[in-house]
Amino acid sequence: MLSPQLNLYFVIAFSFLLALVLSVYPLPMDMRWWRPEFVLLVAIYWIFFMPLTVSFTLLCVLGLFQDLLEGVPFGQHSLGLVIVAYICILSYQRVRNFSIWRQSCWIFILVGIAQLTDNWVQGMAGRPLSGIQFLYPALTSALLWPLCHRWLNAMTHRYHH
Amino acid sequence: MGLVVVGLYTDRLEPLREKFAQLATPFYQITDVPSRVNDWRKDTFVSEVDLKLENEALRTELLIHQRKLQQLASLAAENVRLRQLLNASQMLQDTVLIAELIGVSPNPLSHKVVINRGTKDGAFKGQPVLDAFGLMGQLIDVGETSSTVLLISDSTHAIPVQVNRNGVRAIAEGTGDLNSLSLRHVSANTDIRAGDLLVSSGLGERFPVGYPVAEVLQVVRDPGKAFLTVIAKPMARLDRSRHLLLVFADRDKASVPGALSLPAAASGTTSSSASSSSSVGGGQ
Numbered sequence: 309m310l311s312p313q314l315n316l317y318f319v320i321a322f323s324f325l326l327a328l329v330l331s332v333y334p335l336p337m338d339m340r341w342w343r344p345e346f347v348l349l350v351a352i353y354w355i356f357f358m359p360l361t362v363s364f365t366l367l368c369v370l371g372l373f374q375d376l377l378e379g380v381p382f383g384q385h386s387l388g389l390v391i392v393a394y395i396c397i398l399s400y401q402r403v404r405n406f407s408i409w410r411q412s413c414w415i416f417i418l419v420g421i422a423q424l425t426d427n428w429v430q431g432m433a434g435r436p437l438s439g440i441q442f443l444y445p446a447l448t449s450a451l452l453w454p455l456c457h458r459w460l461n462a463m464t465h466r467y468h469h
Numbered sequence: 470m471g472l473v474v475v476g477l478y479t480d481r482l483e484p485l486r487e488k489f490a491q492l493a494t495p496f497y498q499i500t501d502v503p504s505r506v507n508d509w510r511k512d513t514f515v516s517e518v519d520l521k522l523e524n525e526a527l528r529t530e531l532l533i534h535q536r537k538l539q540q541l542a543s544l545a546a547e548n549v550r551l552r553q554l555l556n557a558s559q560m561l562q563d564t565v566l567i568a569e570l571i572g573v574s575p576n577p578l579s580h581k582v583v584i585n586r587g588t589k590d591g592a593f594k595g596q597p598v599l600d601a602f603g604l605m606g607q608l609i610d611v612g613e614t615s616s617t618v619l620l621i622s623d624s625t626h627a628i629p630v631q632v633n634r635n636g637v638r639a640i641a642e643g644t645g646d647l648n649s650l651s652l653r654h655v656s657a658n659t660d661i662r663a664g665d666l667l668v669s670s671g672l673g674e675r676f677p678v679g680y681p682v683a684e685v686l687q688v689v690r691d692p693g694k695a696f697l698t699v700i701a702k703p704m705a706r707l708d709r710s711r712h713l714l715l716v717f718a719d720r721d722k723a724s725v726p727g728a729l730s731l732p733a734a735a736s737g738t739t740s741s742s743a744s745s746s747s748s749v750g751g752g753q
Contacts, residue, residue, distance in 0.1 A: 329496055329500060331501055331575055332496050332500055332572060332575050333496060333498055333500045333575075334501075334504075334572055334573040335573070335575075336708070337580075337647055337708045338571070338708075340573075340575060341575040341577045343575060347604075358693075362534050373492070376486065376489055376490070376493055377493045377496055378574060378575050378576050379574055379576070379579070379581055379610065379617055380576050380579070382485075382486070389753075392485060394679065430576075430578050434624070434625050435578040435624055435625065435645070437578065441577070453623060
């Protein structure tokens, strides 16, 4: 049997891998706006509930890998991840005590911020955005949050203790 | 932030991207598993009656294509004779390699797909990609066993085309909408109308000449503007085709493992033998 600490690292690595796979899972072209930001959700969860396990450097590398995977300019996701992670670190003590739906609202704002920086970078790359579509992922992410929270909680309790 | 700027405005990071592109392949292969299972299910659990029906339909279709091909042979011979009369160069025979789509770019602002061919199969950056109905795009990132195709409808893509009816040249730009391209700087007195077939013109030497690109849907003449607004619909099924063709023009054919040799486009009258009957007929 592995030590609890090592187990936790496995759970974290597995959750991020799964999030990466989900973030490139093929969707019909028109549905792609509705894909939740899985990697960001998982990162937010770990920062809220295990603030010492995920480092900014790791998030930066993770973001770079996601950029590579999705074929977007290098640094796009890193930027969003690090900014959101910083806000999370500042606020996790309060947010932990929120009810789950209030947390969802908070997630909507966080993912919205990441989407905003994403679209700045996309705009610099020559793909300017029109309309409010860029907030769709924030909406679906917020709706997915209770599920994500419950599942990751169960995983942590099962393998960490 | 600095990284973003460096990545966008210089090409310093390109080698890095090429080096690590290989790491992304397994993810696309994993996400492709469900559709593979579905294909396998379709192939395995199929009734004999259905197979017979399909066989029948395919035979009929083959017969129709063979009839077309008979005409094509004499047309091709005639074309060669006429070209000899004009002292023009021989038409090129293009070679194609069949590739399968394994992923779609998750970024909703860009139109890219991932295919299962890479440098190992002879694919190269800038290589044109077709499906059975027309031009789809070109390779932009080439890994060892997979590569990324930029579709013609992407908002950063443009392709030189000509109207098949009269040879008027234009540039077709992607609009970020899968079903429309727009023609750039078409002067107001140009002879172009709805229903015209646009084929690749071969200018710029990136795309081979004569493959169908799009069909003009709408031409708007606004007296207040210097240019026409021309909207065209891509012929290729950009969001549905799973099997694509990579085109090797004759000059870079060298040695491609597994490539098929097909008689291909000559200026406008015929197109790749893989294209649909409608696009062949459109040229005559």
